[in-house]
Amino acid sequence: MPRAYRSRSPVASGLWAALLLVACLQAPATAQDLTADLALDPAVRAGRLDNGLTYFIRPNARPARRVLLRLAVKAGSVDEADDQRGLAHMLEHMAFNGSAHFAPGELVTYLESVGSRFGPHVNAYTSFDETVYMLDLPADRAEAVTRGVEALSDFAYGATLAEAEIDRERGVVIEEWRGRLGAGARLQGAQMAALFGESRYSDRIPIGTPESLRTFTPERLRDFYRDHYRADRMAVIVVGDVDPDTMERLVRTHFSGAPGPGPTARPAFDLPSHRETRVASLGDPEVQGTSVAVVHKRPLRPLRTLQDYRAALVQSLVQQMINDRFAEIARRPDAPFIGAGAGMQTLGRTVEAFTMSARVEDGGASRGLSALAEELARARTHGFGEAELDRARRALLATYERSFNERATTESDGLASELVRYYLTGEAAPGIAAEYDLARRFLPAVTPADTAGQLQDLTRDDNRVVLATAPEK
Structure with a gap:
């Protein structure tokens, strides 16, 4: 499966990972079409017992x-x-x-x-x-x-x-x-x-x-x-x-003998929102290297319908273009960071976060954070160019094509993990054939305006967290 939309593992185990979203959908379709649920992969037999x-x-x-x-x-x-x-x-x-x-x-x-x-x-x-x-x-x-x-x-x-x-x-x-x-x-x-x-x-x-x-x-x-x-x-x-x-x-x-539903529904534990930017700058003698991150939180967006999928595609392209820019900066002789990336993660069951993180030279935390902020500000002010978007679009479609062509060699572990996510989070699992068809039909319709709007929504000024860790001398 080419999609890697959300990480569901505990945040402590994957905070600094920059995950590339791969999903699809932007179509000249009716509003009714876009609100339709994505069907489960027809290769999957699904059922529910009486309990x-x-x-x-x-x-x-x-x-x-x-x-x-x-x-x-x-x-x-x-x-x-x-x-x-x-x-x-x-x-x-x-x-x-x-x-x-x-x-x-x-x-x-x-x-x-x-x-x-x-x-x-x-x-x-x-x-x-x-x-x-x-x-x-x-x-x-x-x-x-x-x-x-x-x-x-x-x-x-x-x-x-x-x-x-x-x-x-x-x-x-x-x-x-x-x-x-x-x-x-x-x-x-x-x-x-x-x-x-x-x-x-x-x-x-x-x-x-x-x-x-x-x-x-x-x-x-x-x-x-x-x-x-x-x-x-x-x-x-x-x-x-x-x-x-x-x-x-x-x-x-x-x-069939498993006990049925309990007397009360399972509660959802929300994360309180905050207008201010929270900062945690931490040092420890055992930390290996200096890292910085900027985390932008927002309510979790579902991935169940065609409309959700459309938004996920645009988000994927935004991440790809931001990561391409970071890679270009990292190749400079005087680069402000060793490497940087952007990706999505989930925090609990009700919040997701767009995270930009970087590994920097010791003593370079401020410079690395400034570089992340400056590149984000440039993208928010000027958006993305058509040529830049076209490269990301072609790369995304190539990923789908490769996954579709190699579908007969897909390993069971990835399919099992996808179904676990489908059950635990409701993340759509329509199957690679359906996803590839949607990608070929709808990716060409994504515009620079779409990606600029998605970036603005991902990186609002509230619910922001800045993290930095460094060796303590």
Whole structure:
């Protein structure tokens, strides 16, 4: 898939990455056409069980004789109560330590016996807003596939959460917390305060606190599992060299027993807006190099309809042209930065941000920030030229063409990740054939005025954050 519209990983793990958006759509179409929803890729079989659980099954033969299983759960650290901090992540650990079908220690041993190693083939992650479990199994071994679906169903509603196993795992997670103590952790608090303000996200780092991890009761972990792992907040994603009918039967057999919707809807935790520019300039002896960034926040724009897609295309071209300008500046003998980039990221479930970041020589933070600001001001004042836009347009279309021509070699991992995003965020996944067709039809209609207007909307003066980190001598 050529699109890389939004990063859904925690901001702490990807703040400085400049992500290139690739999407499409600008068409001489009617208003009714533009408000139509984008259909899900027809190669995907989608369904919903009576208890509310969603499933997606997508046959794909690369790699051959492999199947990727995912359980996406709309539950993360923001869902924790004050005395549950770190328990979303703790629960992720405990899912591998005893369940309805696997005694403690048995699951990983079994998966390794069929060639699936912990790490590259068996893994999970917990972020602010979601938890995702991932299994990569041999598709030509029917028992392994069935056992994998059993394991996934155990993650969903069959974890035993025995007190002895919980106490053993406390030490593992506390050691993980200690292992993260370094420059990043020391700078994280100030960065989070600047980005998230007085929101729940600032107080719910997924790893939790050592105090909470040492003192929580097993019952509070079980409470989190019962309250938030509900069928209507979970999806099973299956992508690989499999028969869809067989996989659908397995999903229905093993997930129909998952508990249905809870008594209350899941709340959305907003980030407070701010008119002033927040600044966090931080130093630490362990920081390797100096970095600066300017973050422009705005309400999250969905990517569900043709109209949304049209805006995403224009945004993609803006990012491409800004990045081309930064690359040209970086090639100068007296360049103010070593490298710079612009891209989009999400902050929670309600805010997205256009971020310009640069790596600069030590002592060059002010000069690097000035260069980012000057180039942005030039683009906002004068816009983009037709020749510049045409180069970006042709490069974007070439990306689509290459992805379409190579569609038969698309790896299952990318397709599975796309379906996880589709479920967790609602980001459209119409398939490369539909996207390439839209790109060829509509890209030529994008104008310099379109890109200038998009840049103005992306870089307003409110809700702005400036970040700088440097070695402390």
